[in-house]
Amino acid sequence: MSVENKPLPIIEVVNLKKRFGRIQALKGISFSIGKGEIVGFLGPNGAGKSTTLRILSGLIPADSGEAKVCGVDLAQEEGLVRNHIGYLPENNPLPEDLRVIEYLRFRALLKGLEGSRLKERIKVVLDICDLERKISERKIGNLSKGYRQRVGIADSLLAEPRLVILDEPTIGLDPHQSAVTRKMMERLRGEVSFLLSSHILSEVEACCDRMIILSHGQIVAEGTLHDLQKRFVNKTTFQIVASSNKIDIQKKIRLLDQTCELLQDDPVEVSGKRRYNFSTDKGEHIAEKIVRTLLEENDIRISEFQIRRPDLETIFLRATKKNWEEHDFLNRTKI
């Protein structure tokens, strides 16, 4: 695609900064999100995720930097952005006295929907969020956390937004309820851009096209899972399930690859067999060579072999570890 034909990003952030008193919450972050992308915003507590999301939702102003959401410059028309986005705040606050349908009608009216379009949109979002008629007639205060979360998401989708910002949408949900949220995002993939923050890394891994990892108000990593795997975990990890003892296996492996290390001191025993995890600097081909050699050995019986891809949790810990080491707990940068 040529530069001229490239569609405008839904979110474009350049050198965004925000300070709360003595705490510099954002230290000049820059990123962009394209149309239809699902992007996960990751980071430890206090990393600046919610602050960024609140700035992008037009709730609070940034101190400096540029932020454009759906083509709206937040510095100039902060309030206007609310017409284009759906926002689910952290903890999903909802009025407890209202029925689901009453609340959605009120929110739809506030977002400028009326008449047949209002009725149609409410019907559509109830369907997308799996809120059947019986639930929509119940008071919000009587709903379970999962259903309340669905009501919040339904609200964020009401005005057919081009961008939906979800702050911790799956926090406190059981796996079934989380799956419903994932299903909803899958259903809208390509049509709506999603920016979601989460602590549940498996969730982000399962549904996001791209991840942005934030730590101490800075972006420490950005890209697809594959990009991040390549960048942060340069060792190959493999797992062997065998009936032989640790010393024999380790000795044979060390003969082939000096860099190969056993990752745990005591292997896990499974049905009389032991599970060993190794890591090597020499890539997947040496791991395969090791297992071929071990299979030829008569005194070693291997029943399972698996090359393990580093998961997002490993990447997250590695990406944020460096940043944590540079800061002490009072958020002061070490010299």
Next chain:
Amino acid sequence: MKSYYIILRYELFSLFISPSTYVAAFYFLSLLALGFRFFIETFSNTDWLLPPLSSLIVGLLFGAPALIPFITMRCFAEERRLGTLETLFSAPVSNWILVIGKWSGCFVFFIIISALALCFPLLLLLMFPEQGGNLGFNEIENWTGSTLYLLIFGGTFTAIGVFSSSITKNQMVAGMLTFTLLTAYLSIMVFSFGNQTSDAYFTNYQKLTDGLFGTYINGLDKFGQFSVGLIDLSTILNQAALTIFFLILSTIQIERLNN
């Protein structure tokens, strides 16, 4: 303007579905009805100079510290406690519209309660036209002046309640603060009642400042005029300014919360 009506409707709806407002309205109207009945029965033996309708307005005015907190304490304090204020901020509505929408909702509810209270003399007039007529319940100027007086003070009282609700997360604290502020305001008016110096001793400047701001503390003195249908414009303007002042304070507080 559309968002204003939506917020107003939402606030009014929230009040109508809240049991506490029904309980407060029931007790308030019951006590007011008993007081009104007692006053009408003993009216001939009292030295009350104003039309009997004014007794109901005075009852509503001095009963306001007990009623207004129940109407206004929820509006922002509850939203703050639940965190739903953030959801409201995320909608395309300005903070000023949010504040006047909520105030209007509370004020309309106050008008509904007042209208129910004003049904007492109306019912009396319908059931006993002769006695009602003798008590002046059929005189339109009494109704116009008294109702207008009630509305302008009701507006200010509700704005004070909305402001109190905007500065705390706790409904009870908001209610107590409203009660205290309204009681203080009414006490100032009671203690200043009848202390107006004669115009003859005033300089032109004093006359001007008294005309412009005097009703803040001498509001009760002006009631005599309103109750017989004489409308004092400076009182209306002063109360409107005070209402706007408290609504601006509430908006500033809401803006501060947003940042």
